Amino acid sequence: MAHPDRKLFLGARLKRLRRQLALSQTVMAADLGVSPSYLNHIERNQRPVSAQLLLRLAEVYDVDLRTLSQTSGVGEAEVLEALADPAFRGLAVPRHEVLQLVEEAPALADAFLRLYRAHAERRARDNAGAGRGTGEETPADWVREHVQGCRNHFPELDQLGEALHADLFADPLAPEHFETAARIRLRTRHDLAVRTLPPEVMVEWTRRFDPHRRRLLLAETLGPASRAFAVAYQLALTEHSATLNTMVAAAAPPDEAAVRLLKVSLTNTLAAAILMPYGAFHRLAEDSGYDLARLQARFGVSFEQAAHRMTTLSRPGARGVPFFLIRVDQAGNVSKRFAADGFPFARFGGACPRWNLHAAFRTPGRVVTQIVETPDGGRWFTLCRTVDRQGRGTAGDGQDLALGLGCELRHAERLVYARGLDLAAPEVTPIGPACRLCERHPCAERAAPPLDRALAVDDWAKSVSPYPFAQG
Structure with a gap:
């Protein structure tokens, strides 16, 4: 409700x-x-x-x-995420003090975050030998931080998406399916044709626009949901490129690569808003208990597209459950990370092996739920499932990537996935950020010692953890 x-x-x-x-x-x-x-x-x-x-x-x-x-540029979630870093262990800053800082002293909150990020990046550079790369902020890092700074919510794009979706189906004789209606609009209003070609012709591309022949070329390996999204992306770019350019310029990316990545990100956001207009998507999400299968069926989208859209529901007066989303491959590399509110993992952290995000690969296509507790005491209801990599079409086995979706435990009663669970006395799995940032002990799954704790290896005894360290 x-x-x-x-x-x-x-x-x-x-x-x-x-x-x-x-x-x-x-x-x-x-x-x-x-x-x-x-x-x-x-x-x-x-x-x-x-x-x-x-x-x-x-x-x-x-x-x-x-x-x-409008909220200030710095969000409560960003400050809470920074304070979850082990560098601040023992402080236990109350949430109301964080909110007071963000609301009453936004410049000071921004200064704190800049200082923390500089510290975190320096720490990452110092530990580059552990496999985290150079630690320098990449264009992708900058775009990710910008999107998260906006809480993954862009109201102007939601409004444009709703208006365009409504216009597509304003005619009672309009085709029932989105892709067909969008193709007609591209052809009749913009003299732009859509063609589907075999992978031998497309080679590395799944979508490519040919401006000279006015053609959008799509790989036939794309499934129906990915193909519809590609058409929505082209429609967004064709009709609202000026708005997207203005938003990119206002964000002031640091280099050309960040400019292009941000425009792609914002165009993806607009495409999702066209396919899944905010009002209709939010109503069905609330009415169905955020049932992803229902949302997929209603809007003709994939599991990942619907899950991603659920992280954007922050419209005042029509807010949804504040979800976070993370996507990893089987090696644990994070390729997506979005949140409507707080995100329980440090910026340089990967997913904890105790979280069943990784176990999802053993049960492809099945939604697995888990209640986890982060080192700061926060409890989160999560659901994980494997998804196919884009371009695999319908022949994929669903084992390419794993998607984790979650929210604070206090919101779980609103979800269909939590029905039948004892949320008052739940079974909870303690997890942490990346092993080098995690101070939980003992942990049999630990893959590396924490950065700022001394090892306590004893040749007379063996711990369940391969890297026991000094406590306190």
Whole structure:
């Protein structure tokens, strides 16, 4: 069942606006026609902001109300993720203090994150010999951080996607299937044809646009869901390239490679919004208990596409369960990582071998659930399943990649996958980040000692862990 709209508490942002205008509470209260005590209660989040007061703010101070409702550039989840690093062990910073920092001192929160990331990157460089590469931030790292900084939610793209989807099917005689309707639109409005070719012709490409002949070429190895997404991607790029370019420019990527990667990422987001319009997708997700099979059937998408879309449901007034998603190959390499809220793994960490994300390869195509606990005490409900790599078509065996999807345990009662489980006294598996960042002991699955702890190897005894280390 969907949650009702939350009351609007904007105390910290209203206080910042007042300070920017160099006004006292008494003066601002007089300008707005309210008492100083009432304004004080609002700034302390003891009273919500009414619609009338918002309109008065816009009228008196010429304020764009969207700037008040937008969150700061730094998210609570980013700070919580940084604080989960072993470097901060023992601090136990309460969540309400993190929220207060983000809301009331966003510049300080940003400074903290910059300092932490510099430390983490230096640590990664120092330990490059352990197999983590150079530790320098790559264009892919930059794009991933930018997307996560936006909490994987781009409202303008959701709006464009909903509008385009509605326009595709506005005609009662429009084809029932998305791909057919999208192909017709590309042909009739943009003189762009779509052709499917064998892999011998496409060679390494699964999708390629030929601007000279105005053709979108697709490999026949693409399954129906991947083919529909490729057409949606071309439609997004063709009709909204200017908007995408503006968003990329506003993000100010550091180099040309990051520029191109970010545009691809945002175009993928818009394509998903066209295929799975926010309102309809969110309603079915809530009504079905986030049943991925139902979402796949309704929107003609793959398991991975539906799961990825579930990490983007952060629209105010219509928020979904805040999921995180991670995708790995059989060697444990992370190729996707998205989150609508907190993400329980450090930036340089891989998936813990105790998490059944890896065990999913032994049961291809089957959804496996697990409740895990991270070192900070956070508990997460997770579900994992294998998926085919793009381009394998319908002949794949579902063992190429494993997808992990999860949310905080407190949201699990809303999921169809948790029905029948005892969520009050669940069976919990303790996990950690990558072994070099994890301080859980003892652990039989440990593959490497932690970075900042001394080994305690004893030739008189053998631990279940291959790398026992000093405690405390």
